[in-house]
Amino acid sequence: MIELSLPRHSRSIDCGSFRCACIEADMTLTDTISSNRRSILKGLAAAAMAPLASPAMAAEALSPAPAGSAADIAMDKAYWADVKRLYAVTPDIVNFENGYWGIMAEPVRREFIRQSDMINFQNAYYARQRVGADFEAVRAKVAEAVGAAPEEIALTRGATEALQLLIGGYNRLKPGDAVLYADLDYDSMQYAMNSLKARRGVDVVKFDIPEPATRQAVLDAYARAIEANPKARLLLLTHVSHRTGFVMPVAEIARMAKARGIDTIVDAAHSWGQIDFHVNDLESDFVGFNLHKWIGAPLGVGFLYIRKDRLAAIDRAMGDEDFAETDIRSRVHTGTVNFATVLSVPAAVALHQQIGAAAKQARLRYLRDYWVSRARGFRDIEILTPDEVGSYGAITSFRLAGRTGKADNEAIVAKLRDNHKIMTVRRAGVAKGQCIRVTPALFTDEADLDRLVEALAVVTGTKTG
Numbered sequence: 001m002i003e004l005s006l007p008r009h010s011r012s013i014d015c016g017s018f019r020c021a022c023i024e025a026d027m028t029l030t031d032t033i034s035s036n037r038r039s040i041l042k043g044l045a046a047a048a049m050a051p052l053a054s055p056a057m058a059a060e061a062l063s064p065a066p067a068g069s070a071a072d073i074a075m076d077k078a079y080w081a082d083v084k085r086l087y088a089v090t091p092d093i094v095n096f097e098n099g100y101w102g103i104m105a106e107p108v109r110r111e112f113i114r115q116s117d118m119i120n121f122q123n124a125y126y127a128r129q130r131v132g133a134d135f136e137a138v139r140a141k142v143a144e145a146v147g148a149a150p151e152e153i154a155l156t157r158g159a160t161e162a163l164q165l166l167i168g169g170y171n172r173l174k175p176g177d178a179v180l181y182a183d184l185d186y187d188s189m190q191y192a193m194n195s196l197k198a199r200r201g202v203d204v205v206k207f208d209i210p211e212p213a214t215r216q217a218v219l220d221a222y223a224r225a226i227e228a229n230p231k232a233r234l235l236l237l238t239h240v241s242h243r244t245g246f247v248m249p250v251a252e253i254a255r256m257a258k259a260r261g262i263d264t265i266v267d268a269a270h271s272w273g274q275i276d277f278h279v280n281d282l283e284s285d286f287v288g289f290n291l292h293k294w295i296g297a298p299l300g301v302g303f304l305y306i307r308k309d310r311l312a313a314i315d316r317a318m319g320d321e322d323f324a325e326t327d328i329r330s331r332v333h334t335g336t337v338n339f340a341t342v343l344s345v346p347a348a349v350a351l352h353q354q355i356g357a358a359a360k361q362a363r364l365r366y367l368r369d370y371w372v373s374r375a376r377g378f379r380d381i382e383i384l385t386p387d388e389v390g391s392y393g394a395i396t397s398f399r400l401a402g403r404t405g406k407a408d409n410e411a412i413v414a415k416l417r418d419n420h421k422i423m424t425v426r427r428a429g430v431a432k433g434q435c436i437r438v439t440p441a442l443f444t445d446e447a448d449l450d451r452l453v454e455a456l457a458v459v460t461g462t463k464t465g
Contacts, residue, residue, distance in 0.1 A: 062086060062351070065359060074362035080445065083355065087443040094448045097423045098441035099242060099270065099395055102296040104348070111347040112298045115340035131339060141346045142303055145353065146289070147278030153303045154332045155342060159269030160188050162288030162304035165331055166265050167192040168199070169315040170234060170286070175201030178229045180262075181236040182221075183208045183431045184243050189267055193236055205229055208431035211384065213246050215391055222253045226260055235264045239271035239282065243427045244384045244435065245368075245395025247275060251283040258283075263313070269293060269302070274364060274393045276357040285310040294360075297348035298341040304331065360442065364394035367440040371449045371456075372396055378462040384435055397427060397435040400460060404433025412436055412459055419465070420455035 063082050065073055073079060086105040089095065095103075104112065119126060135155065143150040156162040167189065173179070179202050181193045190206070197204050207225045210217040226232060235257045239250050254264045266284040271277070273294025279287055287305040291297040306314055306328055316330045323330040352360070369387075376383055380401040385392045403409065409426040413436060416422040427437045438452070458465035 062354060065354075065356060070356070070358040070362035071366075073356075073359045074366040077446075080363065080442070084443045084445060086351075087441075089443055092421070093417070094422045094451055096438045096440060096444075096448075096452060097425045098444075099293070099437060099439035100425070101290075101292045101299050102273075102294055103441065103443070104296055104298060105351055107351060108296055108298070108344060108347045112340055112344040115343040119339045119343075127339065135342060138342055138345050139303075141349055142291070145349050146272065146305070147280055148305055149308060151328060152308050153305050154328045155337075156288075156302045156304055156332055157300050157334055157337060158292065158302040159267065159288045159290040160186075160302075161332075161334065162302050163189050163265065163267055163269075164192050165317055166286045166288060166304055166306075166314060167236070168195070169317065169331060170263070170265070170313060171315050172263065172313050173200040173202050173233055176203075176231060177233040178203040178205055178231045179234040179236070180205045180207070180225055180229060180232050182206070182225075182238075183429060184241040184246065185236050185238045186242055186267055186269065187429060189236055189238075196234075202233075203229075203231070205232070209241075209246070211430070211432050212386060213244070213384070213391070214386055214388055215249050218246070219249055219252060219256075223256060226257060226262065230260075232257075232260070232262050235262050236267065237264050237284065238267040240268075240274060240393055240395065242270055242395075243430050243437070244397040245392055245437070245439075246385055247271070247391050247393060249390075251281060254283040270395070271393075273352055273357070273360065274395075276361040279305050286314070291345055291348065295345075295348050295352050297345045298338075300338055301341050301345060304328075306331065355442070361393065363442065364440065365392065367444050367449060368392060368394055368396050370446060371438070371440075371452050374453050375456050378456060378460040381456070381460050384430070394441070395437060395439045397430075397437045399433060399435040406434055409434045409436055415459055416455055420451070420458070422452055422455050 063079070066076050066079050086107065087103055088106060089103060139153060139155060140150045143153050146153070156165070173196065177200070179193055179196055181190055183206065194204050196202050205225070207221065210221055226235075237250050237253055238248060240247050250266055254266070257264050263286070264284040266282050266287040268282070268287050269290045270293060272289050273296070285307040288302065289305065290302040292299045292301055311326065311328060314331050316325060317333040320330040320333040322333065372383055372387070375381060375398070382399050382401060383396060384398060385396040399409065400412065403412070406426070406428065413424050413426050416424050424436050424438055426434060428434045440449070457463035
């Protein structure tokens with residue numbers, strides 16, 4: 001704890017569950033100014049508290065999960081109503097575009113504000129004296145939660161940055177080699193793979209995931225791509241597609257690739273927190289993660305993973321010399337980051353762990369099944385994400401038969417938004433045509449989904465509006 005030198009006339013008070021100091025206002029000021037000054041200084045003094053949140057603080061408002069299996073918990077309306085109360089969400093629209101990033105639960109949002117106040121109050125004094133140790137504590141917390149060693153992860157500003165560093169820094173390519181990726185991979189990751197043609201002199205091969213996708217059809221597609229490209233040395237894999245929500249059998253594909261001398265880089269931007277797994281389950285040496293999607297940290301934080309014995313395969317970021325070449329942190333160099341965002345990560349992880357990864361996965365799949373099982377029978381609707389166990393999470397995309405273009409799908413999104421107050425998003429890049437993505441969240445309930453189903457019945461022409 002940093003010792004602050006407070007002006008005279010200060011006294012100790014109880015600020016919630018914490019002890020902090022407030023400063024008596026000069027009694028010669030007007031009552032209004034005095035009141036404002038006391039409020040400001042109370043906040044500033046409170047901001048000087050220790051920066052990292054405890055798990056109890058992060059999830060203070062949530063009741064313990066009920067007994068039973070994850071599937072039983074997923075359908076417990078009282079428990080999820082309690083979870084929903086942790087989120088302050090606009091009533092103006094029903095949000096089914098939660099794949100963009102995750103809304104912070106209120107305990108996390110309050111922690112982010114507290115940390116922002118602390119950073120603003122202490123400024124460079126904090127940054128020069130304490131930030132290194134505090135960031136290391138965050139890194140250790142994230143590593144423990146994902147099942148890695150701290151020296152195997154480095155914090156980034158998101159999965160995009162993490163994956164760009166992994167793809168751009170991968171140094172095991174030589175001219176004439178090939179790199180592979182699929183149509184369902186994220187756009188900016190496709191750009192990064194394409195850039196390797198100029199940077200490394202390799203051939204870049206793109207192939208399509210079959211539709212409708214099934215686990216076996218996807219495995220066969222990757223097997224064909226690997227077989228057809230004997231010079232392939234690097235394969236991009238996406239754990240959960242941001243386009244359709246399909247959950248790739250990453251471990252099986254990674255083993256298939258490794259048997260042919262091909263390294264894999266896994267995009268786990270959408271999976272950790274939506275799907276219950278640890279990093280070793282992916283069987284890939286290089287992975288990029290988000291913390292501001294399904295873990296619910298403030299916007300602008302993620303991390304990369306490099307298995308400790310593979311660090312040499314990724315170049316230092318722009319020749320970084322702040323850290324030793326043997327330190328994974330030398331693979332990331334972004335300059336000054338939002339300290340408060342990083343310091344709020346433990347609160348988000350604590351809430352994620354209190355709810356439980358298995359329970360979250362089961363709940364999100366339950367919500368998805370709730371609307372998909374009813375919408376599948378609607379006129380001309382094509383559900384792109386299969387019902388196959390293990391092949392989906394929260395996200396599912398659909399299109400209407402024959403309506404595969406941008407204008408068609410934007411019109412459907414607009415009807416859902418303007419006529420039914422339901423937020424969805426158009427997704428491009430799927431080989432057989434554009435689609436609309438629906439993504440519930442932990443604060444979604446059955447009434448929200450009933451509204452979606454009713455709207456889809458009208459939009460598809462199954463029911464008159």
